[in-house]
Amino acid sequence: MRGHGGVRCLHILVLVLSTLGLQAVASSREIEHANHDGKWAKKQGTYDPLSSAYAALQAWKLAITNDPTGVTATWVGYDVCSYRGVFCELLNDNDPWSKVVAGIDLNHANLSGTLVEELGYLKDLGLFHINTNFFTGTLPNSFKDLTKLFELDVSNNLFSGSFPYVTLQMPSLIYLDIRFNEFYGPLPPAVFDKSLDALFVNNNHFDCQIPNNFGNSPVSVVVLANNKLNGELPRSISNMSNTLNELVVLNNDFNGILPPEVGELDQVVLFDVSSNNFTGTLPDTLQGLGSLEIFNVGDNQLKGNITENICGLPNVRNLTFRDNYFTGEAGLCLEITYPPRDVVVDVSGNCIAGLGDQKPPQVCSAFLGTEFISPSSPPVYYYPPPVYSPPPVYSPPPVYSPPPPPPVYSPPPPVYSPPPPPPVYSPPPPVYSPPPPVYSPPPPVYSPPPPPPVYSPPPPPVYSPPPPPVYSPPVYSPPPPPVYSPPYGGYSSSPPNC
Known part of the structure; x- marks a missing residue:
């Protein structure tokens, strides 16, 4: 009985060790293949x-x-x-x-x-x-x-x-x-x-x-x-x-x-x-x-x-x-x-x-x-x-010109007596001149811009630069660096050659 009992104890011991071994393997696999239900998980040797x-x-x-x-x-x-x-x-x-x-x-x-x-x-x-x-x-x-x-x-x-x-x-x-x-x-x-x-x-x-x-x-x-x-x-x-x-x-x-x-x-x-x-x-x-x-x-x-x-x-x-x-x-x-x-x-x-x-x-x-x-x-x-010379628009075009010189500027033959003095200063009879709106265009057409804006420079504020924000967009003007000196007196090595 003692011999058989020893064999039985040995079998029981092997069974216990086998069970513990399987549990250890299962535990290691559980850790290695962690699921989302656990509190923490990390597969050994991989990136977490x-x-x-x-x-x-x-x-x-x-x-x-x-x-x-x-x-x-x-x-x-x-x-x-x-x-x-x-x-x-x-x-x-x-x-x-x-x-x-x-x-x-x-x-x-x-x-x-x-x-x-x-x-x-x-x-x-x-x-x-x-x-x-x-x-x-x-x-x-x-x-x-x-x-x-x-x-x-x-x-x-x-x-x-x-x-x-x-x-x-x-x-x-x-x-x-x-x-x-x-x-x-x-x-x-x-x-x-x-x-x-x-x-x-x-x-x-x-x-x-x-x-x-x-x-x-x-x-x-x-x-x-x-x-x-x-x-x-x-x-x-x-x-x-x-x-x-x-x-x-x-x-x-x-x-x-x-x-x-x-x-x-x-x-x-x-x-x-x-x-x-x-x-x-x-x-x-x-x-x-x-x-x-x-x-x-x-x-x-x-x-x-x-x-x-x-x-x-x-x-x-x-x-x-x-x-x-x-x-x-x-x-x-x-x-x-x-x-x-x-x-x-x-x-x-x-x-x-x-x-x-x-x-x-x-x-x-x-x-x-x-x-x-x-x-x-x-x-x-x-x-x-080219900018300030009177362009063609300032010269009256043919449509605005009075009739040919003989009828306008020369007195007519004796048979056509000139009108009495008062009419001399009034517009010529309709037969000799176009209607007033055609003959007399608005002043801006015949006159260039007034001299001051053309020949005088603008007031001083025009040529003065605006405040710094206008010339210095934020994209390239961040705040100045902190007042601090680098350690060890400056650069750690000499700069490379160009």
């Missing part, structure tokens, strides 16, 4: 969006050194969708467990710190906004894993180094805003081959020339202002005619002429190349800018005449030519400053004879030489003859 987001945000929280508004104080617990500045959405409206972190918006939070590589875990992130903070360093290389990110705004921070090339590896990116930082060096050609809709790189320290493939970019808005870019504006700009709405390159070191290809930008509404070193004359092709509203070429070294090909555009409302060396202005440029157009036209600080608020004669003469017209000379170019 919210768990990954939790790890990323907690790592970033540790790298934030100053949080005056207490943003990250809400970053507690596993419910990342409740964190301040973090936004979630469902990938599938019918699946409550398909929630992911789709956006981060920490604008104007005044946070200090750096960005961490763990942010690359947020693979479902669509937009990342952290403008107006005090973040330093540069963008993590792991941002290349943010394959769904289409909008990146890190403007108005303290990022430094060369252009963040990792942004060129983000396949869905269409909006890139890195303005008001400390980036430096050249702009890579690849950024103009990328399918961006908006590119803001203004107020950094970028230098060198714009790559020749500049025109390959499909952007609707490009702002390169307040950098150190130089060279000529690439002629490939004509390739942007179907998409470009706003071009702002003010306050750089561009030189050379404005290429005639500029006239092909028929979708451009805002064109600002002020405060550079452009030379030569305005292109004759400017009449092609049919959508243009704001045009600013102020503070350059342009010369020649301001002609009707720019002042005659149908949609213009602000034209700035100040601080150049123009010597003439078409009369139409004056006329459009009056109602109903009320266009702002600023020609101050030029060399136009007969106008006030111009450069000193010696300055104009030194730059223009024999092209300069003495201030005592009449404004020959200011009112071009």
Whole structure:
């Protein structure tokens, strides 16, 4: 019995162990193949969006050194969708467990710190906004894993180094805003081959020339202002005619002429190349800018005449030519400053004879030489003859002329005695002249406009520039960067060669 009892105990033990083993396998499978009815589930070795987001945000929280508004104080617990500045959405409206972190918006939070590589875990992130903070360093290389990110705004921070090339590896990116930082060096050609809709790189320290493939970019808005870019504006700009709405390159070191290809930008509404070193004359092709509203070429070294090909555009409302060396202005440029157009036209600080608020004669003469017209000379170019010479409409046409000279101006033969003296001063008999309405057209037909609006410049307010908001659209004038000095005395490495 003892032997059989031992065998029976052994069988019972094996049965118990087998049962426990099956239960363990079942438990592991239950965990591995978690269903939606459980409180939590995670398949080992696969991507879990919210768990990954939790790890990323907690790592970033540790790298934030100053949080005056207490943003990250809400970053507690596993419910990342409740964190301040973090936004979630469902990938599938019918699946409550398909929630992911789709956006981060920490604008104007005044946070200090750096960005961490763990942010690359947020693979479902669509937009990342952290403008107006005090973040330093540069963008993590792991941002290349943010394959769904289409909008990146890190403007108005303290990022430094060369252009963040990792942004060129983000396949869905269409909006890139890195303005008001400390980036430096050249702009890579690849950024103009990328399918961006908006590119803001203004107020950094970028230098060198714009790559020749500049025109390959499909952007609707490009702002390169307040950098150190130089060279000529690439002629490939004509390739942007179907998409470009706003071009702002003010306050750089561009030189050379404005290429005639500029006239092909028929979708451009805002064109600002002020405060550079452009030379030569305005292109004759400017009449092609049919959508243009704001045009600013102020503070350059342009010369020649301001002609009707720019002042005659149908949609213009602000034209700035100040601080150049123009010597003439078409009369139409004056006329459009009056109602109903009320266009702002600023020609101050030029060399136009007969106008006030111009450069000193010696300055104009030194730059223009024999092209300069003495201030005592009449404004020959200011009112071009084709505009102010009486056109054919001012000469009475044949239908308004009196009868041929013999019957009108010569007394008739003796048999036809002239009428008594009183009728001499009254209109001739009906037989010799047309009716008064025909013979005497209204005064505006026979008289040109009164001299004051023709030969006198407009009142001072017309030529004075409007308040800054008129000349500085919000799209390219964000608030100034925070007063803060980057650590370690500036750049982390020397800028790359041009």
